[in-house]
Amino acid sequence: MIKNYLKIAWRNLMKNKGYSIINIGGLALGMAVTLIIGLWVHDELSHNNYFKKKDRIAQIFQSQTFNGQVGTGPAIPRPLEFTLREGYGDNFKHLVMASWTTPLYLNYGEKSLSKEGNYMQEGAPDMLDLNILRGEKDGLRKINGIMLSKSVADALFGEEEPIGKVVKVNSQFDAEVTAVYEDIPVNNSFNDLQFILPWEKYLTLFEWIKNAEDQWGNNSFQLFAEIPENSTMGQVTATIEDVKKNESGDEAEFEPKLFLLPMKDWYLRSSFQNGQQVGGRIKYVWLFAIIGAFVLLLACINFMNLSTARSEKRAKEVGIRKSIGSQRSQIINQFLSESFLVTLFAFILAVIMVLLLLDGFNDLARKEIVFPWQNGFFWLISIAFVLLTSLLAGSYPALYLSSFKPVDVLKGTLATGKYAGLPRKILVVLQFTVSVAFIIGTVIVMQQINHAKNRPVGYDAEGLVQVPVMSTDFEGKYELMRSEFIKSGAVVEMSASSAPTTQIWSNRGGFTWDGKPDSFQEDIAWTEVTPEYAKSLNLKILEGRDFNREFASDSNAVLINETAKKYMGLTNPVGTFIKDEDIEDPFPPMKIIGVVQDMIAQSPYEPVKQGVYAFDKYGNQSFYNLRLNPDRSASENIAIIENVFTTHFPDIPFQYDFVDTEYGEKFASEERIGTLSAIFTALAILISCLGLFGLTSYVAEQRKKEIGVRKVLGASVFNVWNMLSKDFLKLVVISCFIAIPIAYYVMNGWLQDYPYRVLLEWWIFLLAVVGAMAITILTVSFQAIKAASANPIKSLRTE
Structure with missing residues (x-):
């Protein structure tokens, strides 16, 4: 019986090839x-499935209140570790202090690499359950040891045995390779952990880290934890949340609260607003899951519409089947079999499409997704997917067509009635409601991205290059390198800074100034710079003056940005002294000598943070900022700079970044979402148009005799086109009225996540309406004009 159903279904598909192509193609898409x-x-x-203990691994976060606003982040003070170990140790299986991930230079023989990694306590490999390929898991016990990822070990040593080899780290110290671990896959946290150095070594390298042992206000570290199997994140959080408040003395005024952020939330739910977890990337997961469901629904609607539209052609078949004894269930099974065959063909075609498009999609989405050929669960889901889709797409046509009465059909008295086409109209409205909502959403996403892109950056990013200089090799070499770079002709100005141009690396408090309110809790972005910083960035001085090498007093001078002037409540800031209460006398107060234009160093979707640029008198330099010679090409300038660099630092790989490229990365996530949304919107519209094209073909075929009579009586091509088009345009207008409030509500909620955001303007919605109507007219017009231009004799001769 099933074989017979499938054979008949195949014949029907072959008999109506145009209909079949539209149906299978739309569904496959x-x-x-x-x-x-x-x-x-x-x-x-x-994400993070690589880590077997991900449900028990967490990072210690803290929330602090500044002037009524709660800020949340992972930076914690060093003494917190001792307090948790001593008073709350039973709540943890592992506590692991860690530095921030940073690039260091690794040298072996003539090979020199710049790789990213962390200093971590010795429990890290066990907590993360690293797959040790060579050496021992406790490789961090040796203070002069280093653990390398396999890719780094291969790059440094090739075929040599890495264990026991000595690597020079950042030209500061030698480290013996104690273990080689499997590279952590891309789709995981710590995927950039290319080496691990002992935390104890970190403590010996920098005086400020030693001094931070009892500094509760120095939030410069990370702390990871693994909880026991018989505990929960909530239980441990409830136990430790007030620890810092109780232990930190003056810090208690900021009302600090500690909590555990589970590893499973690091990627998808790491956004906080005013101390509350508000999601994060998970919103995009839900967004695209909904888009996927709706796109599939649109394709199924096409199938239902085209199947029911052909009901009159299949009506006699149903009548004959019923008259010779077929049960309604058998007819339903027949049509469901056709639906299954169409869905199966569509699925096979869809898989082929995915295989062809997956590489391009990976490039666009920055993923490394592979087709899961060997995943049995995927194929199980696929089978269920095909069955569900065939049931969803074929159920309505099957129930509708099988309900015809054979007597009415065979007598030719099948009355479709005034409302017979209503279900199809409802489905068309639903299709275009989704499509119009997608259009509005995509336009608003793109507008928001362009709104942020067009925001004044505050400095000239074009032709600005930054070079990382985080090695002892660079100490005391700034003046020499500045002279050499400018002398080369490739650089017109150069400065150094303690942070990259596009980021804030340090936030400080503890400042006083004349007029500061007693209860004011300051939180200021702090960057140390050389005197040429504003010149190299083309940063505009709005009040006062820039640093001047000729003035010895400028070693205790600072520049502030516009936001800091407002934040500190200073009407005439130039000449005001700022005192750092955390530093004891006789350290002199710092004098504000100028106000610079606001520059975006964090997210372009957020307000600029209040910032201070202090004269760098201790050589706290992490980046060289080079302004390229505009009279030469960028490639020529870079080649010259590299030659100068390698002359003075032959053992250090030359690295650089264009600041405008780095700044552009701040839009990368939203741009990917916007591009993907635009593509999926275009595909949704295409699917809807395929259905509309098929329906128009059916209507034109159904009314060809009426069209012939109208033309004989003098109707023009425009009259016939208008007759066939207006019904569909009415449905699209109804769709627009439904889609606009839905899209407004959803996108207005989405925009609330961005403090610096675009306004929802009326023309966006008008554009979507006009676009939808234009698409409808173009889709309908082909068949309408074709029918209107046909010779009426051919359609009337058949009577």
């Missing part, structure tokens, strides 16, 4: 989009 989105969603949700 919808399924391909859903498959790609499904693979992307799975990849997002499987």
